[in-house]
Amino acid sequence: MPSPIIEVRDLDKRFDRTLALHGVELTIDRGEIVVLLGLSGSGKSTLLRHLDGLETPTSGSVRVLGEEVPRLRGRRLRALRGRVGFVFQQFELVPSLTVLENVLTGSLARLRGPRLGLWSYPRRLKLAALGHLDRVGLLDRAYQRADTLSGGQQQRVAIARALMQEPEILLADEPVASLDPESSEQVMALIREIAMDAGLTVVCSLHQVDLALAWGDRIVGLRGGRLVLDTPTEGLGKAEVMEIYGRVATATAELEAIETELADASSEARPEHAEPLAEGAGR
Amino acid sequence: MTALAPAAGAASVAERAPKHRRSPERIAAGLALVALVVASLFALNSLGISLPSMLESWSNAERFFTRVGTIRFPEPLELVQLTALTLGIVVTGTLFAAICSVPIADLAASNTTPGPGWRAAARFITVFTRALPDVVLAMVFVLLFSLGSLPGILAIGIHSIGMIAKLFADAIEQIDEGPRRAIRAAGGSKLQQFTSGILPQVLPSWVATVLHRNDINLRGSVVLGYVGVAGLGLEMSHAFKSLNYSLGLGIAIVMLALCVLMELISSAVRRAMLHGGRASGGPLAATTAEAAVRRPWTAARVRTTIWSWVTAALLIGAIVVCNIQWGDLVTVWAKIPPVAAQFWPPSFGAYDWTRMSGAMLETIAIALAAAVLTLLASIVIGSLAARNVAPNRGTRAGARFLLVGIRGVPEVILAIVLIVITGLGAQAGTLALAFGGIGLAGKLIADSLEEVKGGPERAITATGASRFQRYAAATLPQGTPAIIGHSFYLLDTNIRAATILGIVGGGGIGYYLLNAGQGSNYGVVTAIVLMILVTVLAVEGLAMWMRRVFR
Numbered sequence: 001m002p003s004p005i006i007e008v009r010d011l012d013k014r015f016d017r018t019l020a021l022h023g024v025e026l027t028i029d030r031g032e033i034v035v036l037l038g039l040s041g042s043g044k045s046t047l048l049r050h051l052d053g054l055e056t057p058t059s060g061s062v063r064v065l066g067e068e069v070p071r072l073r074g075r076r077l078r079a080l081r082g083r084v085g086f087v088f089q090q091f092e093l094v095p096s097l098t099v100l101e102n103v104l105t106g107s108l109a110r111l112r113g114p115r116l117g118l119w120s121y122p123r124r125l126k127l128a129a130l131g132h133l134d135r136v137g138l139l140d141r142a143y144q145r146a147d148t149l150s151g152g153q154q155q156r157v158a159i160a161r162a163l164m165q166e167p168e169i170l171l172a173d174e175p176v177a178s179l180d181p182e183s184s185e186q187v188m189a190l191i192r193e194i195a196m197d198a199g200l201t202v203v204c205s206l207h208q209v210d211l212a213l214a215w216g217d218r219i220v221g222l223r224g225g226r227l228v229l230d231t232p233t234e235g236l237g238k239a240e241v242m243e244i245y246g247r248v249a250t251a252t253a254e255l256e257a258i259e260t261e262l263a264d265a266s267s268e269a270r271p272e273h274a275e276p277l278a279e280g281a282g283r
Numbered sequence: 284m285t286a287l288a289p290a291a292g293a294a295s296v297a298e299r300a301p302k303h304r305r306s307p308e309r310i311a312a313g314l315a316l317v318a319l320v321v322a323s324l325f326a327l328n329s330l331g332i333s334l335p336s337m338l339e340s341w342s343n344a345e346r347f348f349t350r351v352g353t354i355r356f357p358e359p360l361e362l363v364q365l366t367a368l369t370l371g372i373v374v375t376g377t378l379f380a381a382i383c384s385v386p387i388a389d390l391a392a393s394n395t396t397p398g399p400g401w402r403a404a405a406r407f408i409t410v411f412t413r414a415l416p417d418v419v420l421a422m423v424f425v426l427l428f429s430l431g432s433l434p435g436i437l438a439i440g441i442h443s444i445g446m447i448a449k450l451f452a453d454a455i456e457q458i459d460e461g462p463r464r465a466i467r468a469a470g471g472s473k474l475q476q477f478t479s480g481i482l483p484q485v486l487p488s489w490v491a492t493v494l495h496r497n498d499i500n501l502r503g504s505v506v507l508g509y510v511g512v513a514g515l516g517l518e519m520s521h522a523f524k525s526l527n528y529s530l531g532l533g534i535a536i537v538m539l540a541l542c543v544l545m546e547l548i549s550s551a552v553r554r555a556m557l558h559g560g561r562a563s564g565g566p567l568a569a570t571t572a573e574a575a576v577r578r579p580w581t582a583a584r585v586r587t588t589i590w591s592w593v594t595a596a597l598l599i600g601a602i603v604v605c606n607i608q609w610g611d612l613v614t615v616w617a618k619i620p621p622v623a624a625q626f627w628p629p630s631f632g633a634y635d636w637t638r639m640s641g642a643m644l645e646t647i648a649i650a651l652a653a654a655v656l657t658l659l660a661s662i663v664i665g666s667l668a669a670r671n672v673a674p675n676r677g678t679r680a681g682a683r684f685l686l687v688g689i690r691g692v693p694e695v696i697l698a699i700v701l702i703v704i705t706g707l708g709a710q711a712g713t714l715a716l717a718f719g720g721i722g723l724a725g726k727l728i729a730d731s732l733e734e735v736k737g738g739p740e741r742a743i744t745a746t747g748a749s750r751f752q753r754y755a756a757a758t759l760p761q762g763t764p765a766i767i768g769h770s771f772y773l774l775d776t777n778i779r780a781a782t783i784l785g786i787v788g789g790g791g792i793g794y795y796l797l798n799a800g801q802g803s804n805y806g807v808v809t810a811i812v813l814m815i816l817v818t819v820l821a822v823e824g825l826a827m828w829m830r831r832v833f834r
Contacts, residue, residue: 052745082747092738096760098303105756109747114755118303130296139296143303158742165746 003066005030005169005201006051011060013046013225020046022225024060028203030168033195035216036205037248043225044205048171051203052084053077065168082109085162087172087191091154095147099138099157102146103129106164125164132160136190152183159190170195172204176211188215209245221248312832315825316767323655326648330709332656337714340705347528347704356533357518366541369514371604372432373504376439377497378598381489383444388451389477395455409452413445414819417503418510418783418793419812422800425511426622427615432605435512439500446499447492454488455481487556494549501545502693505538509786510800515541519699528703535696543691625803629810634795643814645709646791649784650777653713657720657777658770664721665728671740672732672754686725694719694780695787702788712789716780724773731765732758767833771826778822782815 006028013021021043028034036044049055050062053069062069067080085106093102104121107129115121121129133139136156141149146157155175162170172191176184192215195202206212212219213233221229221244228247231240305313356362389395391405417438424434463480471479508516515538522531568579578584631639666672668682698715705711739757748756785793792811799807 054741054745078747078749080747081745084745084747086742086745088738088742088745090738092736092742094739094743094757094760095736096763097756105743105748106746108743108749108752108756111752114751116755116759127297130300134296134299139299140301142300161742161746 004028004063005065006203007061007063008047008050009061009063011047011050011062012058013043013050013055014058020225021050021057024222024225024227026220026227026230028201030201031199033192033202033215033217034204035212035219036203036222037207037209037212037219037229037244038205038222039207039248042222042248044222045173046225047222048086048173048203048205051169051171052081052086054086078109082165083168085165085167085170087155087158087162087170087175089174089177091151091158091178093146093154093157093161095145097146098143099133099146099149100126100129100142102157103132103160103164106161109165129160129164132163133157135163135194136160150183151179152186155179155183155187156190159187159194163194167200169201169203172202174205174207177207184211209241209248213241213244219244223248309832312829316829319651320655323651326652327655329648330652330713332652332710332713336707336710340707340711343706344704347706351528351532353529354533354536355529356537357530362537365515365518366537367604368432369504369516370501370541371601372435372512372514373439373500374497374598374601375432375605375607376436377443377493377500378601379436379440380443380447380496381493383440384448384451385489387444387448388455391448391452392455394458394460395477395481405448405452409445409449410820410823411445412441412443413449414816414823415442415812416779416782416815417442418506418786418796419808421507421510421512422808423622423626426625427618428608428611430513431608431611432513433607433611435504435507435514436605436607438507438512439504443496443500447489447496450492451485451489454485454492458484490556491553494552498542498546498549502542502695503783505535505693505695505699506783506786509797523699523703531703532700535700539693539696542693542696546691625805626809628806629813630806631810632799632804632807634807639792639795639811639814642785642792642795643818646781646785646793647778647818649709649713649716649789649791650774650781653716653720653781654770654774654777656713656717657724657773660717661721661725661728662766665725666732666754668725668729669732669758671735671737672758674750682725683729686722686729688722689718690722690726692719692722695783698784698789699787708788709790712781712784712787712791715789716777716784720773720777724769727769727772728762728766731769732762734765735761764830764833768826768830771822771829775819775822775826778819 004027006026008024008026011021011024012019024043024047026047036047038044046055050057050069051064053072056070065080065083067076069077069080072080093099094105097105098118101118101121104115104118104125107121107125108115111121111125118126130139130142133142136159138149138153138156138160141153141157146154149157159175170191175191176187179187188211191202191204194200204216206215213236216233218232219229220227229244231244236244357365387405387408390397390401391409393402396402396405420441421434421438424437428434458481462484463476466476466480504512504514505516505519508514508518509520511517515534519531519534519538522528522534664682664685667678668686670679673679673682694715697719698712701711701715702708735758739761740753743753743757781789781791782793782796785791785795786797788794792815796808796811799805799811
């Protein structure tokens with residue numbers, strides 16, 4: 001049996017007085033397409049950011065690609081980040097640079113020294129970047145400024161930037177939360193296609209249950225910083241789907257009522273604790 | 284969906300990729316930028332600024348001090364009188380400009396102006412008064428009033444209107460329109476809309492601008508002394524002219540201390556305004572309207588009231604100290620036509636066109652060379668002073684402190700001291716200008732870099748890039764438009780400052796301006812002023828174009 005590509009053990013994260021993550025345990029194998037499902041403030045962004053070393057845990061262990069992430073510093077941390085692509089909700093392209101140069105910034109981890117301007121990147125990388133732009137269907141926009149593109153297009157450029165890293169893992173933090181339904185569909189389909197083609201491991205946070213069910217192979221539910229659900233999406237019955245809504249996607253006020261109902265109806269073994277204190281933590 | 288077509292071979296991608304096309308205007312602006320940088324390097328070269336020459340000037344300075352000996356100050360009583368008079372003239376002049384700028388800003392702001400004609404006229408006044416050097420105004424007014432403090436007050440006042448009114452108009456254009464609309468809806472007149480809806484919103488920025496201008500005016504007042512405006516500057520110029528270097532340097536040191544003190548006071552006032560705000564008052568103890576009609580004397584109200592009275596007393600004191608001959612304001616009108624006739628027509632007198640254009644070019648060279656030196660230093664220091672670039676807190680704090688320290692040193696006084704001590708002209712002036720610029724340019728660059736969007740920086744970090752790579756890929760590209768804007772602002776202020784440098788011996792057109800004024804060749808003064816105006820307006824136009832293209 002191959003060792004897991006992501007392994008999180010007993011992860012706690014505290015921001016000042018709020019507990020953003022509490023006792024999170026998660027194991028993901030190579031090639032899995034996993035959705036982190038939860039309301040805003042459930043801690044899914046914080047968990048994702050730990051996987052790329054963008055946050056340091058208060059306690060616990062985060063192993064990614066065989067490395068203990070919180071222990072990594074400097075060059076070794078950057079090398080790990082280079083192997084992990086990250087797609088942000090707000091795309092986070094540099095607005096004043098061209099689309100092509102934005103994609104090229106994905107190769108910085110493999111280059112030495114600062115780069116500014118297209119001329120500062122080798123031709124080989126430019127060709128690769130153009131190839132990735134073609135892959136996401138935006139080759140014709142290569143020399144436009146990034147801020148002249150629509151939201152959906154910008155997110156596709158951000159995906160091309162992540163591909164430029166030639167990553168083994170792709171992390172996506174609410175990649176379609178700022179997009180209209182049609183662009184959302186395009187972007188989600190694109191991520192899945194690319195992942196299948198390249199054999200990428202994908203961890204994508206979402207807040208819509210229906211989208212998560214339709215898109216992911218496995219759903220990991222977070223609520224108030226705790227893991228409350230971990231299930232494959234294949235062969236889920238209606239009752240189980242309703243339970244997912246109850247566990248993950250209901251507002252805090254309704255929580256207790258639903259919990260008592262669920263306690264009776266559910267035979268799920270995993271214990272569940274409500275942690276309303278940590279509601280609203282994370283970013 | 285074509286967008287999701289599978290990737291084709293790399294070679295065909297390169298063939299299908301669009302050509303990198305830029306708009307002709309951007310290319311032109313880029314070329315202009317490159318031309319300016321090349322010109323600045325030529326300027327540095329032609330002014331002879333290099334390490335060996337600086338080392339040589341250092342030995343000049345040593346020789347100077349062995350020759351001059353100690354530094355002397357004026358007699359205590361005389362010193363107090365001179366200081367009071369200088370401060371009085373500066374504060375009264377600034378106050379005059381502050382008051383005049385209110386109606387002009389009201390006319391110049393797009394949301395308050397009665398019509399496009401008014402707006403154009405008001406904008407013209409702001410541009411024109413800013414472009415007209417205060418030294419030239421002082422020359423004219425010294426001629427009109429001969430003695431007293433009025434020439435200085437009016438020169439400072441009229442020249443300052445431009446900047447205060449422009450920044451005030453910008454502030455008015457950025458207000459929240461809601462309160463004003465509410466007052467209009469309630470039947471308020473135009474004036475009421477202004478006083479109740481607009482003024483409360485823009486008052487803090489107006490006071491901050493006025494204080495800032497007051498600092499600038501104090502720094503500039505030295506040069507006014509060279510053309511005959513009473514105060515410390517006049518004494519200093521007399522001292523240097525009679526080769527009494529130890530007294531001249533003593534006055535320069537007093538002036539320097541005064542500038543630093545004023546800077547500290549005005550920054551303290553600005554900070555108090557920003558954080559203290561106005562006394563809001565707690566819940567009322569009174570239960571009836573009769574009892575509540577008197578506003579209770581809370582600690583905050585007492586404080587506000589005391590400071591208001593102190594401010595008013597200081598302003599009145601400043602006016603009294605000036606001992607203004609109010610009568611002159613009436614009799615002066617008769618003198619205007621004959622004096623104006625002396626300034627017309629413009630001519631080069633004994634000079635020829637090549638000499639004058641050469642002097643103007645030298646002034647431009649000083650401004651360019653100083654700007655490029657300042658930029659090199661302030662991009663480094665400014666970046667280190669930005670929170671998102673500095674490797675650690677200590678570096679940032681150190682860089683910020685350095686910038687504040689440099690801002691405290693008035694460049695004109697630095698130039699005078701350098702010129703006197705090293706015996707160099709244009710080189711000393713350029714170095715003083717370059718050094719003085721770092722304070723403001725470095726701060727502006729640091730602030731702009733801190734204001735860039737953090738998201739792209741985080742995204743670049745997430746790709747595994749190093750700090751320096753992140754700086755080049757995300758921070759600098761986002762900050763570039765602002766840095767270009769600041770560079771042209773710097774060039775703009777440098778051109779104005781460089782014309783003045785010549786008056787204190789720093790080379791360029793200023794020398795001829797002072798000569799023409801002292802030799803009563805007023806036609807030459809007019810010709811030189813026209814040259815300066817054209818240059819300043821050209822740089823301002825260039826700056827506006829660059830800011831628009833590199834948005």
